[in-house]
Amino acid sequence: MKAIATARRIAHVPEEYEIKAHLLRTAAAPQGLYGNEAAPIPDSWMRRLRAAFVNAIRPSTVKHSNAAVFSSASHGPDVDPDVEQLKRKATRLRRTCAKQPRRMQQVNTIYQKYKQIGYVGIYHDGTDLEKLQPAPPPGDRARGAWKAVTAPQGPIGLFLQALHCIAAALKDDWTIHKFREEPFNIFRCPWQQLKHILPSWAIHARTQQASETRACLRGTTEYDDIALASALAAATHEEQRITTYVASGGATSQVYLESFGAVDSTKCRLCGGPHQDIDHTIWECAHPTLQAARRGETAEDTLLASIPIQCIPPSLRIGLPPALQASPTHAFWGEHSEAALWPAEIHAPGELQTLLGCTSEHLTEAQWNAIRTELPPHMQHANARQQLRSLIGHAVLDLNHMPEFVNGVAPIDPNAFSDGSLTDPNAPRWALPSAAAWYPLRCTELSDMENAYAEPFQTMEGLEPENQENELDMQRN
Numbered sequence: 001m002k003a004i005a006t007a008r009r010i011a012h013v014p015e016e017y018e019i020k021a022h023l024l025r026t027a028a029a030p031q032g033l034y035g036n037e038a039a040p041i042p043d044s045w046m047r048r049l050r051a052a053f054v055n056a057i058r059p060s061t062v063k064h065s066n067a068a069v070f071s072s073a074s075h076g077p078d079v080d081p082d083v084e085q086l087k088r089k090a091t092r093l094r095r096t097c098a099k100q101p102r103r104m105q106q107v108n109t110i111y112q113k114y115k116q117i118g119y120v121g122i123y124h125d126g127t128d129l130e131k132l133q134p135a136p137p138p139g140d141r142a143r144g145a146w147k148a149v150t151a152p153q154g155p156i157g158l159f160l161q162a163l164h165c166i167a168a169a170l171k172d173d174w175t176i177h178k179f180r181e182e183p184f185n186i187f188r189c190p191w192q193q194l195k196h197i198l199p200s201w202a203i204h205a206r207t208q209q210a211s212e213t214r215a216c217l218r219g220t221t222e223y224d225d226i227a228l229a230s231a232l233a234a235a236t237h238e239e240q241r242i243t244t245y246v247a248s249g250g251a252t253s254q255v256y257l258e259s260f261g262a263v264d265s266t267k268c269r270l271c272g273g274p275h276q277d278i279d280h281t282i283w284e285c286a287h288p289t290l291q292a293a294r295r296g297e298t299a300e301d302t303l304l305a306s307i308p309i310q311c312i313p314p315s316l317r318i319g320l321p322p323a324l325q326a327s328p329t330h331a332f333w334g335e336h337s338e339a340a341l342w343p344a345e346i347h348a349p350g351e352l353q354t355l356l357g358c359t360s361e362h363l364t365e366a367q368w369n370a371i372r373t374e375l376p377p378h379m380q381h382a383n384a385r386q387q388l389r390s391l392i393g394h395a396v397l398d399l400n401h402m403p404e405f406v407n408g409v410a411p412i413d414p415n416a417f418s419d420g421s422l423t424d425p426n427a428p429r430w431a432l433p434s435a436a437a438w439y440p441l442r443c444t445e446l447s448d449m450e451n452a453y454a455e456p457f458q459t460m461e462g463l464e465p466e467n468q469e470n471e472l473d474m475q476r477n
């Protein structure tokens, strides 16, 4: 209750939404989720907590989608408490077993007990990940179908239940699986990955569920959060307010007002068009001021304004970009179902096609199809992020073979292991991977070989350690 009151107070703080989102993350969420790892959160309570959070981070709307609000208005890491609770369950489990290794045996036994009774969230040989569906949001009556017959008896049961709600499942080797996602091991993935992977899966599950229930979000099962964040970062506070208002899926329109008799007609009051909804106002309204705004100031703006609305996915029309698709010859959002006409039947000018990413300059459709068939069948229609992740994999720490403690001179061959930043850098775009060696308590000068590794130089193929081969050979001999 205290957390809901805190979130409501934050909503009234006379600050920008960005500050309010930060306050929710740092003050209201810890209050509301305290102890959620060991005790269940009632759905009705989580529904009210989410509503209080949503009301604090965007301008008031009548029929918004919580999923769209959290995705567009979090101003940083997602503030959805339902995403945060899953992350907390996973990290607490990992932390407990790392600090008290004797617990591992106990945790395994409990998992096996749940497995024996056919509990939810368990991955077994017959699990068809594609058939798992994300649960409706907390408070929705249909969510009951995702509940286990037996109530969770403790942290493991609660974690399994939470995984089941995001259409994921836990295997007995402690890897977590989800359709079209690269599995990762909760105890052996690098710590910093755990805090990113599971919340992102929860967000995708939330988006997928919303896409099935809200017309303005249909067809989009994942948003490009990086594209959205960089677009919002370049906007003024006023523009951010307008964008998040529209992107919440709850913008008022004549069509909406007419639906319950508040107005007599759905006619646009600006241009007289027969059907004024938010798509009409943003993309089609013939009012001269809106037309001029749409044409913008650059040739690119004018080209983008010329795209027929049916070629744009519904979520993108209100400002939520779908995840980047892998096909090089289709638009960035891929073969959008309603834009199947794009680009084959509507002949867009070449510049526009290039602007939208439809180009066979680097890779023809035939070449792309040849590459695609190399992927496992279930990944062939995955988006670009999923395909790349499937190729890279997730780092796994080999905890049974930790490097030996070094007393004295460092060994010739580096016995280091990756901390995961090579495969999952925290800066997601254009990130340069880095490597480092850490010797506990070492304070002597660097050896020649270490210096050789420490001073990289740039080649056409990327960064390389200075004279790596020669130095290694020299030392070995």
Ligand SMILES: [Zn+2]
Residues within 6 Å of the ligand: 268, 269, 270, 271, 272, 273, 276, 280, 281, 284, 285, 286, 287
């Ligand atoms: Zn109009």
